[in-house]
Amino acid sequence: MTLQIVPVIMAGGSGTRLWPLSRALYPKQFLVLHGNESLFQQAHRRLQALAGEGIEVAAPCVVGNEEHRFLVLDQLREQGASPSSLLLEPVGRNTAPAVALAAHAAMANGQDPIMVVAPADQTVTDEAAFVAAVREAARAAEQGDIVILGIQPDSPQTGYGYIRTQGSASDVTRAVAAFVEKPNAETAQRYLAEGGYYWNSGLFVMRASRWLAALQHFRPDIAHAVAAAWSVRKTDGTFVRPGKEEFAAVPAESVDYAVLEKCPETPQAGFNVKMVPLNAGWSDLGAWDAVWQVSERDASGNVAQGDAIFHNTRNTLVHSTSRLVSAVGVDNIVVVETPDAVLVADRDSSQDVKKIVSALQEQGRTEGTLHRRVHRPWGWYDSIDAGPRFQVKRIMVKPKATLSLQMHHHRAEHWIVVSGTAEVTCGDKVTLLGENQSTYIPLGETHRLANPGTIPLEIIEVQSGSYLGEDDIVRFEDKYGR
Structure with missing residues (x-):
């Protein structure tokens, strides 16, 4: 009998500890930190590789939010895939x-x-070992167990929750005795020495x-509230939106x-939790130190990502984007x-980068939310220069993509096709413009930019006016539902 698997990719995080590369509207799961695939794309490819040996894998179900929905579709499209549903x-x-x-x-x-x-x-780093472990977990789940993948600790980490197991270390699938909160350094060292503890x-x-x-058994309030939100969902192609008010009433819980954690504490409830060890070079890349740990280092322990030169430097990571x-x-x-922010931090303090993001939010600054290059469903724009009453943007429009039909109350625009x-x-x-041609959009005029071609369209846009904020847009038509 073929085992049916639905991959569920949780893609809603913000990744504040990898700022300034990770931003709220372009978080770490969509970044390419090494190789040529984003973390999200790596997760999708690994899960699709579970197919085989009597296992059939469906298209992924992705859970995310409105702001990232087109990033999800674009990155799956690059892999020739699409989600079975995108739950927003x-x-x-x-x-x-x-x-x-x-x-x-x-x-x-x-x-x-099986989810x-x-x-x-x-x-x-070892995708074959990942596939083998998850297949084993899926077969155990077929019998009704809830199965978690545990990571064999190699250091006394305090940033992870731990799983305490029982049974022989040679067992492929082990019973979970308890889940343990993130420990202090002394307790983490004891867990490492005793054995039988795994990172969650x-x-x-x-x-x-x-x-x-x-x-339903342990948290009926959550179960009922989610069911209520699901019952009034709206579906738009692959986008599935639960009821907004109903979902806002759902209690937040991990x-x-x-x-x-409740399953091993109340065995009479009949929900068994098992654990399968995952020895596959796993990392959650929770901070820049973790990126250094998994990256290829030179003889002095340095990691260069982008254009970097070291002299008399050790154990240092440099990630350069534009210079x-x-x-x-x-x-x-x-x-x-x-292009718009630089981080310098002690590697041992890289967990504290999230405090910089909090400070940016408190100050009302945009650097915690947006990159200088801002991605849109039709392409992207890069704000390359700005001053009193003017702003210059480089804009890329994907083939066959169209911006909204819109107007501005406070600015005029000049467009030059690159x-x-x-x-x-x-x-x-309606006119067609080719390379080196230009046009002028007067203040208050209804306008739209589209790319009818098969290659990306790039233009330079020069805005001038009394107010140049992104909220000065009145949309009349928009194929992306904004």
């Missing part, structure tokens, strides 16, 4: 409600598949109906607190350069 949470309610939404979606057609729930922002990877496997039954970065006479440092073909609507007039 109107507000974040942590992982227990998110997985419940995925379970309802998985059972929508009267089926009850493999995976965060979108992790990496592994956040990867777990179970039947969709089994998760809903466990949630999978661990809502269900997993040369040099490091001289430093040790154990992280330097991350982007490459490709532009279809310009200005008032009642």
Whole structure:
């Protein structure tokens, strides 16, 4: 009998500890930190590789939010894939409600598949070992168990929750005795010395109906609230939106607190939790130090990502996005350069980068939310210069993509085509512009930019006026539903 698996990719995180590369509207799961695939794309490819040996893998179910929906579609499209459904949470309610939404979606057609729930922002170095371990977990879940993947600790980490197991170390699948909170350094060292403790990877496997039954047993308030939000969902192609008000009323709780920790504490409930060890070079890349740990280092322990030069420097990571970065006479440092922000941090303090993001939010600054290059469903724009009453943008429009029909109250715009073909609507007039041609959009005029061609369209836009904010847009038509 073929085992049916639905991959569930949890893609709603913000990745604040990898700032300034990770921003709220372009978080770490969509970044390419090494190789040529983003972490999200790596997660998708690993899960699709589970197929074989009597296992059939469906298209992924992705749980995310409105702001990232087109990033998800674009990155899957680059891999020649599309989601079975993209569940868009109107507000974040942590992982227990998110997985419940995925379970309802998985059972929508009267089926009850095995769900493999995976965060979108992790990496592994041994994908064959990953596939073998998750297949083992799926077979255990077929018998009704909830199965979590545990990571063999190699150091006394205080940033992870731990799983205490029972049974022989030679057992492929082991019973979970307890889940343990993130320990202090002394306790983490003791766990490492005693053995039988594993890091909680956040990867777990179970039947969709089994998760809903466990949630109903331990947290009926969450189960009922999610069911209410699901019952009034709206579907637009692959986008599935639960009821906004109903989902806002769902209690926020993690999978661990809502269900997993309670299972071994109350064995009479009949929900067994098992663990399969995952020895596959796993990392959750939770901070820049973790990126240094998994990266290829030179003889002095340095990691160069982008254009970097080291002299008399050790154990340092430099990530350069747009210019040369040099490091001289430093040790154990992280330097991350982007066009609009630079981070310099002690590697051992890289967990505290999230406090910088909090400070940016408190000050009302945009650097915690947006990159200088801002991605849109039709392409992207890069704000390359600005001053009093003017702003210059470089704009890329994907082939066959169209911006909204819009107007501005406070600015006029000049467009110069750099490459490709532009279809310009200005008032009642529609014209085609080629390379080196330009046009003028007067203040208050209805207009639209489209790319009718088969190659990307690039233009330079010069804005002038009394107010140049992105909120000075009145949209009349928009194919992306904004």
